[in-house]
Amino acid sequence: MIEKKHITDRFIKYVTIDTESDPNNPAFPSTENQWDLAKVLVKDLTDIGMQDITLDENCYIMATLPSNIEYRVPTIGFVAHMDTSPDFTGKNVKPQIVENYQGNDIILNEEKNIILSPDYFEDLLQYKGQTIITTDGTTLLGADDKAGVTEIVTAMEYLIKHPEIKHGKIRICFTPDEEVGKGAHKFDVNKFDAEWAYTMDGSQIGELEYENFNAASAKITITGKIVHPGYAKGKMINSMQIANEYIASLPPEEVPEKTSNYEGFFHLHDMNGNVEKTVLEYIIRDHDLDLFEKRKYLMQRIAFDFNERLNEDLVEVDINNQYFNMKEKIVPVMHIVDIVEEVMKEIGIKPLIKPIRGGTDGSQLSYKGLPCPNIFAGGHNFHGRFEYIPVESMVKATEVIVGIATKVSEKYA
Numbered sequence: 267m268i269e270k271k272h273i274t275d276r277f278i279k280y281v282t283i284d285t286e287s288d289p290n291n292p293a294f295p296s297t298e299n300q301w302d303l304a305k306v307l308v309k310d311l312t313d314i315g316m317q318d319i320t321l322d323e324n325c326y327i328m329a330t331l332p333s334n335i336e337y338r339v340p341t342i343g344f345v346a347h348m349d350t351s352p353d354f355t356g357k358n359v360k361p362q363i364v365e366n367y368q369g370n371d372i373i374l375n376e377e378k379n380i381i382l383s384p385d386y387f388e389d390l391l392q393y394k395g396q397t398i399i400t401t402d403g404t405t406l407l408g409a410d411d412k413a414g415v416t417e418i419v420t421a422m423e424y425l426i427k428h429p430e431i432k433h434g435k436i437r438i439c440f441t442p443d444e445e446v447g448k449g450a451h452k453f454d455v456n457k458f459d460a461e462w463a464y465t466m467d468g469s470q471i472g473e474l475e476y477e478n479f480n481a482a483s484a485k486i487t488i489t490g491k492i493v494h495p496g497y498a499k500g501k502m503i504n505s506m507q508i509a510n511e512y513i514a515s516l517p518p519e520e521v522p523e524k525t526s527n528y529e530g531f532f533h534l535h536d537m538n539g540n541v542e543k544t545v546l547e548y549i550i551r552d553h554d555l556d557l558f559e560k561r562k563y564l565m566q567r568i569a570f571d572f573n574e575r576l577n578e579d580l581v582e583v584d585i586n587n588q589y590f591n592m593k594e595k596i597v598p599v600m601h602i603v604d605i606v607e608e609v610m611k612e613i614g615i616k617p618l619i620k621p622i623r624g625g626t627d628g629s630q631l632s633y634k635g636l637p638c639p640n641i642f643a644g645g646h647n648f649h650g651r652f653e654y655i656p657v658e659s660m661v662k663a664t665e666v667i668v669g670i671a672t673k674v675s676e677k678y679a
């Protein structure tokens with residue numbers, strides 16, 4: 267069995283290394299401190315007996331667990347990210363361990379009166395009797411995704427210590443800069459050389475995800491005409507007024523604050539304007555590819571109609587695709603999801619299969635030729651001071667990794 271103390275110690279060692287990434291630095295990796303964890307991981311992977319360990323110039327770690335069976339089975343991979351979110355500080359993380367949690371309020375920080383309460387975070391109640399790791403209320407925890415990193419290292423160690431468990435070749439990769447959207451950018455899929463992989467980067471126990479948004483950004487630039495307001499009749503074109511009409515032309519219900527599950531949206535996240543020029547910045551999201559294309563078309567169409575009416579091209583729309591729903595790439599190889607579902611059920615986990623309302627590195631990897639669903643790593647309340655993780659969920663995630671390795675070797679026997 268996977269020992270709770272052992273996995274806790276490893277997790278704490280990783281979360282106390284600050285690896286916050288930086289969205290404003292174009293360098294790769296975006297922060298130097300990600301190397302600190304990378305170097306520790308290279309040593310740990312060496313110590314447990316992994317092979318072909320590489321740390322490349324972009325801070326990607328890859329390593330191999332060789333097959334211990336005679337016949338050939340597909341090489342599979344496990345992926346996690348080393349960085350933590352720039353949304354909240356990851357410096358001086360001081361994890362607190364609450365053993366045998368009883369469903370009460372957890373005081374994160376007495377002095378600052380910061381409390382993690384099941385009144386507000388009711389998911390806590392499903393972990394009564396378990397060991398919960400929290401922050402001290404002043405930082406994030408970094409379970410996203412150091413839980414994933416911990417689980418992969420621990421599963422590999424377990425398989426090495428238990429040669430009686432049969433498995434094919436396994437590849438693992440730890441990436442930098444996932445939180446700033448670049449985790450897949452310099453991922454060398456050819457070098458990784460696996461048939462498929464899993465990111466261990468989901469939230470609560472049971473999560474299994476293979477659908478995410480199709481995503482694009484849209485920039486609407488509106489040009490106006492400035493004239494002295496006292497003499498402006500029939501002459502002035504106020505770009506902010508046109509912007510206002512443009513915004514009102516989009517369906518008012520299709521915004522993030524009014525949508526859930528498979529409902530897509532237009533999200534106006536920035537606007538800047540004066541009479542002469544207004545710029546609107548949107549993101550467009552939809553799981554369905556047709557509806558996604560229709561959304562992009564609608565934004566163009568509204569601009570076209572304005573320009574017709576104004577008799578001049580004053581509204582300009584610039585749309586850029588950001589990422590696509592991995593479902594298109596996963597459905598043709600659906601057995602890679604089914605395997606995980608089977609493993610979860612066998613070890614008493616209820617699979618929670620739901621669409622991601624965002625993107626993952628796995629979606630980009632899937633489009634680079636490495637189909638890559640996402641599995642829970644166990645944490646909750648990512649990217650903030652209320653982040654926490656039950657140790658038992660980390661143990662279960664580790665068992666899922668071991669179980670997948672076994673199941674693949676059985677299926678292809």
Ligand SMILES: [Zn+2]
Pocket residue numbers: 347410411444467
């Ligand atoms: Zn993550």
